[in-house]
Amino acid sequence: MSKPSIPQGTRxxxxxxxxxxxxxxxxxxxxxxxxxFQPLETPSMENLITLTGKYxxxxxxxxxxxxxxxxxxxxxxxxxxxxxxxxxxxxxxYSSPAVTERALRYDLTIxxxxxxxxxxxxxxxxxxxxxxxxxxxADRPQKGRYREFWQCDxxxxxxxxxxxxAELLCIYQSAFVQLQVPVVIKVNSRKLLAALSEICSMPxxxxxxxxxxxxxxxxxxxxVANELKERGIADEGIWQIEKVINVTGNNDxxxxxxxxxxxxxxxxxxxxxxxxxxxxxxxxxxxxxxxTASNIVVxxxxxxxxxxxxxVIVEVVCNHPDVKMGSIGGGGRYDDLTxxxxxxxxxxxxxxxxxxxxxxxxxxxxxxxxxxxEGTQVMIVNFGGENETYALNILQRFRxxxxxxxxxxxxxxxxxxxxxxxxxxxxxxxxxxxxxxQKAMVSLKNFTTGEQKLLSVAECIGSIKASN
RNA sequence: GAGGUUGUAGCUCAGUUGGUUAGAGCAUCAGAUUGUGGUUCUGAGGGUCGAGGGUUCGAGCCCCUUUAGCCUCCCCA
Numbered sequence: 001m002s003k004p005s006i007p008q009g010t011r012x013x014x015x016x017x018x019x020x021x022x023x024x025x026x027x028x029x030x031x032x033x034x035x036x037f038q039p040l041e042t043p044s045m046e047n048l049i050t051l052t053g054k055y056x057x058x059x060x061x062x063x064x065x066x067x068x069x070x071x072x073x074x075x076x077x078x079x080x081x082x083x084x085x086x087x088x089x090x091x092x093x094y095s096s097p098a099v100t101e102r103a104l105r106y107d108l109t110i111x112x113x114x115x116x117x118x119x120x121x122x123x124x125x126x127x128x129x130x131x132x133x134x135x136x137x138a139d140r141p142q143k144g145r146y147r148e149f150w151q152c153d154x155x156x157x158x159x160x161x162x163x164x165x166a167e168l169l170c171i172y173q174s175a176f177v178q179l180q181v182p183v184v185i186k187v188n189s190r191k192l193l194a195a196l197s198e199i200c201s202m203p204x205x206x207x208x209x210x211x212x213x214x215x216x217x218x219x220x221x222x223x224v225a226n227e228l229k230e231r232g233i234a235d236e237g238i239w240q241i242e243k244v245i246n247v248t249g250n251n252d253x254x255x256x257x258x259x260x261x262x263x264x265x266x267x268x269x270x271x272x273x274x275x276x277x278x279x280x281x282x283x284x285x286x287x288x289x290x291x292t293a294s295n296i297v298v299x300x301x302x303x304x305x306x307x308x309x310x311x312v313i314v315e316v317v318c319n320h321p322d323v324k325m326g327s328i329g330g331g332g333r334y335d336d337l338t339x340x341x342x343x344x345x346x347x348x349x350x351x352x353x354x355x356x357x358x359x360x361x362x363x364x365x366x367x368x369x370x371x372x373x374e375g376t377q378v379m380i381v382n383f384g385g386e387n388e389t390y391a392l393n394i395l396q397r398f399r400x401x402x403x404x405x406x407x408x409x410x411x412x413x414x415x416x417x418x419x420x421x422x423x424x425x426x427x428x429x430x431x432x433x434x435x436x437x438q439k440a441m442v443s444l445k446n447f448t449t450g451e452q453k454l455l456s457v458a459e460c461i462g463s464i465k466a467s468n
Numbered sequence: 469g470a471g472g473u474u475g476u477a478g479c480u481c482a483g484u485u486g487g488u489u490a491g492a493g494c495a496u497c498a499g500a501u502u503g504u505g506g507u508u509c510u511g512a513g514g515g516u517c518g519a520g521g522g523u524u525c526g527a528g529c530c531c532c533u534u535u536a537g538c539c540u541c542c543c544c545a
Binding site: 151327352354413419423 | 478536
């Protein structure tokens with residue numbers, strides 16, 4: 001028999017890991033609730049047609065498609081059709097409803113848009129929801145990249161106010177402060193990127209320009225310039241882009257310089273106004289707290305892959321020197337996402353937390369709280385016979401008092417039971433033997449100190465509770 | 469889709485220019501010790517050396533093919 005394994009890019013989460021992951025979820029959830037977001041869950045699978053064409057060409061390739069079931073039940077003519085279609089699928093990148101009609105969700109935003117359109121009559125707009133569920137991508141796994149990973153999204157749909165953008169920045173800020181992860185929150189606007197392509201007199205090259213610009217961190221300006229050239233941007237355009245990239249200073253200074261350079265571009269001016277207004281709202285929401293805004297940085301080289309963003313875009317990266325990790329969160333404004341499903345004129349904005357990467361970062365920083373690794377607090381040793389009955393009675397009283405307790409289920413050898421408790425990291429062991437039972441008492445052993453006391457059950461419960 | 473790298477015990481890994489019956493640590497089980505764990509000591513079990521083929525008197529090691537994981541590019545969280 002071959003060794004068992006799990007699919008590439010997926011992981012098991014052992015008890016300690018689940019606790020750490022829950023710590024992240026349990027940090028985020030109250031923040032979302034505090035900001036008035038409501039919980040939502042959608043199915044793991046969507047109809048393929050819901051997902052295709054929403055994430056760009058590359059995104060379509062990465063959607064996990066589900067093979068239709070019940071193929072063996074089909075009529076002969078359907079089988080023939082299926083064989084023809086599957087030949088096409090095998091010969092090139094192609095999909096067909098005869099072969100696959102459903103797919104695993106690729107992100108949480110598109111299913112959310114689909115949900116909003118389907119339930120538009122029940123919802124009170126602006127509708128704010130948060131969602132914490134796994135998503136799947138058929139990507140090549142590598143460090144910090146999985147095929148199954150969790151996202152936590154917060155979106156507002158049905159409002160164009162920039163207060164929403166500012167609130168989402170507050171959520172990011174608040175979450176990473178609580179998780180003790182040092183971050184830089186980069187903000188930009190698709191409108192500035194559009195303006196940039198206008199300045200180059202190549203408005204149709206916006207995608208090429210943004211893809212190249214996004215690599216500035218990695219390959220530097222010379223590399224970006226080369227890539228721009230390869231992508232067919234004229235020297236005059238590249239010179240203009242360089243001028244923009246070379247702008248330095250704080251956010252206000254950068255935006256002032258951009259408005260100078262982009263004064264003839266309507267979308268440029270719009271984008272700059274939106275960013276400065278968003279930052280002003282943010283300041284107000286943070287109680288005018290200057291220093292907290294310092295890690296929000298206007299960065300014109302920020303691109304973001306998803307092609308439905310239209311306005312402000314945002315990305316979070318950990319800026320601790322020891323941590324090498326891509327973005328751990330991102331989001332932006334999408335003006336007409338629900339339009340794809342037939343509901344026009346509804347604007348949305350949202351952010352996403354990449355839980356798995358955040359986990360890796362916190363682990364690397366050693367910032368998970370120590371006391372997370374707790375489960376059972378007390379184990380009761382099983383001495384068998386009448387003592388077993390006595391043990392069950394004590395067990396029941398512990399639980400009634402809210403103490404997480406378990407009894408060793410077999411009357412196994414004493415040291416085996418002790419070794420088990422030790423390996424589990426259980427804080428206390430209770431010994432109800434003949435002597436204790438006859439006195440209606442128990443011996444309570446503190447497994448950290450090794451100290452042992454003879455107590456009544458009530459005293460024992462009190463002692464354990466006092467230590468919490 | 470392109471490139472790099474690694475597959476040897478449950479886990480982490482040694483294994484010499486090719487040479488007898490493939491090793492260690494950890495883990496597991498048993499005993500020292502039937503009411504005292506985390507320390508120690510003794511012993512035991514556990515392997516088609518990723519798979520298939522080739523060279524050779526002889527292959528864990530050399531050659532070819534294949535497969536899986538990890539890492540990088542592309543793209544992304």
